[in-house]
Amino acid sequence: MENNTVLPFIKCKKMFPIRCIRRRSMDFILKGVILTTICLFIVHMTSSYPRGGISQRSLDSMQNQQQTPVLVKKRENFEESIDSNVEQQSKKDNPFVAQPTVKSLQPVAKMDRPSREGEFYKNVVIHFDLKGAPPKVDYFLEMLRLIAKGGATGILLEWEDMFPWTGKLEQFKNTDAYSDADVDSILNEARNLKLDVIPLVQTFGHLEWILKYEEMRKFRENDAYPQVLCLGNEEGVEYVKEMIRQVVKKHSKYGIPFFHIGADEAFEFGVCQESLDWIKKNGKTGGKQLLALAHLKAIAEFAKQEISADTQILAWHDMLKDFDPRLIKNLELGQIVQPVVWDYSENIVTLNDYIFSTLADNFPTMWASSAYKGANYPSASTSEVRHYETNNRNWIKTKQAQERKFKNGFQGIIITGWQRYDHLAGLCETLPIGTASMILQMQIALNAPSSDMETTRRQAGKLLGCQGFNVDGVNIVSNQCNYKGFQTYVIYQSEVPNLFSRINGELGKNHHLMGWANRYNKKYNISQNWYHKEMLPFVQSLVQQYERVENDLRASMKDLFFDNTIDEFIYENLGEMSEKLHGYVDEIQRLDKLRAWPKRHFPIRKEL
Incomplete structure (x- = not known):
């Protein structure tokens, strides 16, 4: 019996050898193109998708490894493109990388509290x-x-001019600056409460x-x-x-x-001029970014x-994300700095997948940063709790989507409470105004990845001693709470x-x-004087x-x-109304003393 599997091919070979071969060749080529396309698609997806998770043991191992410290001389920001040889320059030939001697004055001393590993x-x-x-x-x-009662693991302290500066810095401290004893009281209480204390010293911008x-x-x-x-300018x-020296000296015994x-x-x-001279001296390859x-x-x-x-160095991310990744890699910045990625918008609109991917290429870990107050608009003096609640809830989704890109994942979250947008700005929400939001956002972070709003609000209300916890615009969260500052709120x-x-x-x-x-x-x-008496x-x-009301408010703030x-x-928040009312009183009393009045028409001119 003739083999049916080969018969068509034999017939083709006898009848139409050239046409058959061409048709079969086209068939193989088409299948090859399809297979190649599928392979390329799979490779693209696996390379762009967040990197696969790693075991907790591996994570712990990497975190416990002591990083080799790298000391850098300086350089600068882009006015011209970076040559490709920047990325390829070896560490050995890199004049901006050296090995310093790192001294250890105090142990890192993380607080002895229940571990949140795995949370x-x-x-x-x-x-x-x-x-x-x-x-x-x-x-x-x-x-x-x-x-601490609510479950926080630490605090970020931004001292600025409130630190008890000495020496050449003493003349710049606030007239209400804390004393050495005050700082000791704060740091000692934090230690007793098992809270890690992270000092923040601005070293680049925000030095107003x-x-x-x-x-x-x-x-x-x-x-x-x-x-x-x-x-x-070296000076x-x-x-x-x-x-840094003074803050470290004060904090060191507390860890x-x-x-x-x-x-x-x-x-x-x-x-x-000094920066321009530095750029000229050290070459133009990296410009101001370097x-x-x-x-x-x-x-x-x-x-x-x-x-x-062993101390981990943190820095805000917003400048890092705009610098050329090849420069960051060449300077090995990822070995010493952990970026704190902040976004205080409700839907995390300032960050995208590319930013996280670029950061992950150079930094093995990062911190998230949300807000509980001071990040709505510069003059906001009342707390819109829902705004911050939405921000913190969406950070959970962002972490879930982006964390696996980082070799060591996220280190945690810093929930910020800004008091001014910068040193020269007016006040925004004060601490008693933002306390309810602070506790709620903390509970959202502690309960993550759960998205149960009722649970977090109930927990926040319980911690604050509130009868209920409502989140409705700028309305207060409850008519009755039992925490310091509630009356002011x-x-x-x-x-x-x-x-x-x-x-x-x-x-x-x-x-x-x-x-x-x-x-x-x-x-x-x-x-008309007749109406003044009314x-x-x-x-x-x-x-x-x-x-x-002003006197009641002042009295409520006296202990705070x-x-x-x-x-x-x-002055900022009630002064305008006070001036308006007293202005009416003063003007009515002045007008009432008039006994003769000017002839019309008056020389009314547009005031410039």
């Missing part, structure tokens, strides 16, 4: 920004007890607190902006090193497992030398808006004020209502803040 966030850190509305010590200690002074102008990158340090950089060097929002750099990166590397190495080889976020609404409504519908005490009457000294008691009654902070807060 969604193994470190949950609460940020205290002291460059505005710094709390009195007793109030500060109460807040530390509250967050010291660069704002006349005698420090010479150390600015741009004389018009007292924000960024002239990176090429100016020495001020930053002295800050410094992590140290944060800031480095965010340095909007302009590489323009002062200057900035080398500065960060040198500062990070300096901090480790002052503390311990209720008065400012509930009573003050109601008072202002009532006063503005009364002023807006008073016909006597509208007709005989408007800006025209006051400027051109023409009014206007004056009316406005004075509004002044009394205002002053009662220094007098200067209370005055600043009242």
